[in-house]
Amino acid sequence: xxxxxxxxxxxxxxxxxxRTDVHAVRGVDLDVAEGEVVGFLGPNGAGKTTTLRMLTTLxxxxxxxxxxxxYDVATQAVQVRRSIGYVSQAGSTYSGAFAxxxxxxxxxxxxxxxxxxxxxxxxxxxxxxxxxxxxxxPKSMSGGQKRxxxxxxxxxxxxxxxxxxxxxxxxDPQARANLWGHISALRDxxxxxxxxxxxxLDEADAxxxxxxxxxxxxxxxxxxxxxxxAQVAGDLVVLEVAADDQxxxxxxxxxxxxxxxxxxGRRVSxxxxxxxxxxxxxxxxxxxxxxxxxxxxVARPTLDDVFLTLTGRSLRDAEQPEQPEQPxxxxxxxxxxxxxxx
Amino acid sequence: MTTTAPRPSSRxxxxxxxxxxxxxxxxxxxxxxxxFIVFRRQMRMNLRNPAWVxxxxxxxxxxxxxxxxLLEPVIAQLGPGINQYTWFVPGMLVQLGxxxxxxxxxxxxxxxxxxVIEAERVTPASRTALLVGRLGRDLLQLFVQAVILVxxxxxxxxxxxxxxxxxxxxxxxxxxGACAAASNALALTTKSEDVMAPVINLVMMPVLLLSGIxxxxxxxAAWLDRLADFxxxxxxxxxxxxxxxxxxxxxxMGWGVGWSVVLFALALWWGTAVFRKENA
Ligand SMILES: Nc1ncnc2c1ncn2[C@@H]1O[C@H](COP(=O)(O)OP(=O)(O)OP(=O)(O)O)[C@@H](O)[C@H]1O
Ligand SMILES: [Mg+2]
Numbered sequence: 001x002x003x004x005x006x007x008x009x010x011x012x013x014x015x016x017x018x019r020t021d022v023h024a025v026r027g028v029d030l031d032v033a034e035g036e037v038v039g040f041l042g043p044n045g046a047g048k049t050t051t052l053r054m055l056t057t058l059x060x061x062x063x064x065x066x067x068x069x070x071y072d073v074a075t076q077a078v079q080v081r082r083s084i085g086y087v088s089q090a091g092s093t094y095s096g097a098f099a100x101x102x103x104x105x106x107x108x109x110x111x112x113x114x115x116x117x118x119x120x121x122x123x124x125x126x127x128x129x130x131x132x133x134x135x136x137x138p139k140s141m142s143g144g145q146k147r148x149x150x151x152x153x154x155x156x157x158x159x160x161x162x163x164x165x166x167x168x169x170x171x172d173p174q175a176r177a178n179l180w181g182h183i184s185a186l187r188d189x190x191x192x193x194x195x196x197x198x199x200x201l202d203e204a205d206a207x208x209x210x211x212x213x214x215x216x217x218x219x220x221x222x223x224x225x226x227x228x229x230a231q232v233a234g235d236l237v238v239l240e241v242a243a244d245d246q247x248x249x250x251x252x253x254x255x256x257x258x259x260x261x262x263x264x265g266r267r268v269s270x271x272x273x274x275x276x277x278x279x280x281x282x283x284x285x286x287x288x289x290x291x292x293x294x295x296x297x298v299a300r301p302t303l304d305d306v307f308l309t310l311t312g313r314s315l316r317d318a319e320q321p322e323q324p325e326q327p328x329x330x331x332x333x334x335x336x337x338x339x340x341x342x
Numbered sequence: 343m344t345t346t347a348p349r350p351s352s353r354x355x356x357x358x359x360x361x362x363x364x365x366x367x368x369x370x371x372x373x374x375x376x377x378f379i380v381f382r383r384q385m386r387m388n389l390r391n392p393a394w395v396x397x398x399x400x401x402x403x404x405x406x407x408x409x410x411x412l413l414e415p416v417i418a419q420l421g422p423g424i425n426q427y428t429w430f431v432p433g434m435l436v437q438l439g440x441x442x443x444x445x446x447x448x449x450x451x452x453x454x455x456x457x458v459i460e461a462e463r464v465t466p467a468s469r470t471a472l473l474v475g476r477l478g479r480d481l482l483q484l485f486v487q488a489v490i491l492v493x494x495x496x497x498x499x500x501x502x503x504x505x506x507x508x509x510x511x512x513x514x515x516x517x518x519g520a521c522a523a524a525s526n527a528l529a530l531t532t533k534s535e536d537v538m539a540p541v542i543n544l545v546m547m548p549v550l551l552l553s554g555i556x557x558x559x560x561x562x563a564a565w566l567d568r569l570a571d572f573x574x575x576x577x578x579x580x581x582x583x584x585x586x587x588x589x590x591x592x593x594x595m596g597w598g599v600g601w602s603v604v605l606f607a608l609a610l611w612w613g614t615a616v617f618r619k620e621n622a
Binding site for chain 2: 056057058078079081082084086088090091092093094095096097101102105106108109110111153
């Protein structure tokens with residue numbers, strides 16, 4: 001469904017001597033099969049949106065080629081557009097227009113009849129729990145409602161290939177779970193292919209068959225969630241013991257289990273492979289040795305953990321903006337008008 | 343914490359996308375349909391804003407009632423027997439066309455900021471249709487204003503033939519369309535009201551000074567008159583005025599019609615290019 005080879009996007013920002021090149025995407029290869037759900041992960045500024053905008057014909061690649069739904073994004077843009085749906089990160093409706101009208105017009109620009117657009121749009125409003133908001137203006141909707149309206153816009157024409165750019169930002173846990181269900185259903189019931197970006201490993205894990213991780217414009221991993229997590233040495237187990245004299249025992253127990261453990265005050269932590277199986281035994285042992293716990297936490301590896309393993313940097317570090325290569329000119333390049341709101 | 347949704351392994355064949363019905367319609371039919379969808383959306387938004395409607399209607403009325411009397415003595419100098427309203431209404435018409443249209447692009451910046459333009463650009467709709475639908479809104483507004491202007495002018499004593507008025511209004515619409523398209527293109531290029539406003543002022547000044555919209559260019563020094571010959575809009579004003587006076591002089595009309603068509607074509611091309619351009 002998607003094939004990309006050596007996709008590159010270099011933005012020019014600033015003018016005159018303050019001019020710099022931003023290497024947003026530097027040679028991305030991608031292969032997505034029909035019916036696959038792929039999660040595209042990466043820290044802020046990694047190049048997710050830029051990649052998506054190239055695949056959806058909104059941005060012409062600086063270099064490289066891509067075929068989407070069998071059509072070349074550069075030379076067969078109209079055919080590509082007909083075959084895809086896109087939910088942008090930035091919103092898609094005018095704040096002063098009625099939500100329903102925006103959905104209908106969007107569907108009709110895809111060639112749907114008015115009646116079809118209404119039927120399908122209202123169906124999606126129900127599915128995504130936007131009942132009663134058909135004649136509401138986006139400016140008087142909550143952030144999460146607006147986000148779901150964007151998703152309706154992207155799905156109204158029933159595309160068989162959907163690009164979702166951070167679809168769940170701003171959604172409460174219940175709305176997010178509901179959207180996950182909807183995205184899964186797209187594939188399971190309609191056979192749609194889904195390509196979604198996210199910052200959350202649990203989201204990619206819940207939805208995606210495969211996870212592609214991008215960092216600084218390059219793909220650093222492409223694998224199933226389980227395989228990626230397996231690269232991290234297990235789940236994080238944190239014990240908080242009740243008394244200072246029990247720390248040593250707890251530390252020893254955890255060390256036996258994990259190979260190494262760390263102590264921080266009364267908190268003892270370690271990475272334990274398959275913690276779900278190991279913890280009951282651990283608790284029993286601790287109990288029989290007279291160690292009482294104030295709390296125990298078991299955390300599955302997060303994107304941060306995977307990212308750290310893959311790149312040697314934590315997500316927080318990765319978000320630090322790169323120092324642009326500047327030819328001896330101290331001024332910052334920022335002409336705010338050149339910067340698009342991503 | 344990890345939630346894993348169950349994943350049934352069976353994948354039914356995908357249902358045909360709505361898009362696949364498209365090829366049944368001809369390319370031209372599709373273009374007008376898309377333009378109309380965009381046009382209807384724009385009209386809906388504008389009509390919901392009463393200020394827009396009232397100001398649009400009031401503009402020609404105020405110009406004619408408050409500015410017309412001011413010009414009376416000036417027109418008298420043009421020669422005996424020249425009807426001041428027949429002379430003045432065409433100028434007002436062109437001015438409304440240019441001014442109103444030049445500001446049309448501002449609303450586009452707001453739409454761009456909210457992601458509407460990107461959402462439209464990701465659909466298969468023709469880029470020209472995205473522009474033409476918006477021009478339709480601006481031209482309809484201009485047309486309504488022109489009708490008010492002509493009706494009021496006639497009530498005040500304007501003496502113009504029906505044919506002349508029709509030709510004059512058509513020329514104005516062509517010029518207004520060109521300005522609106524250019525304004526939209528400028529809006530999507532600058533993406534900022536703060537950059538766009540001074541640019542428009544910069545363009546408006548010579549247009550106003552050298553087009554003979556308010557005062558005849560022949561009043562001034564000969565060099566000014568020569569200089570004004572280089573202002574395309576001056577020729578359109580002359581042609582519209584000529585049409586209102588029933589004076590279809592071949593050279594005047596030729597230059598006027600020629601420039602309107604050329605400006606319109608250029609602006610339409612520029613506007614489409616901007617909508618097509620990546621990164622818009
Ligand atoms: N129009 C533009 N002009 C200049 N630089 C840009 C432009 N768009 C994006 N960039 C830069 O390209 C890089 C990648 O941006 P992109 O929006 O693709 O990141 P992202 O992975 O989507 O991040 P986020 O998680 O914050 O959405 C960033 O450094 C960004 O500043
Ligand atoms: Mg992004």
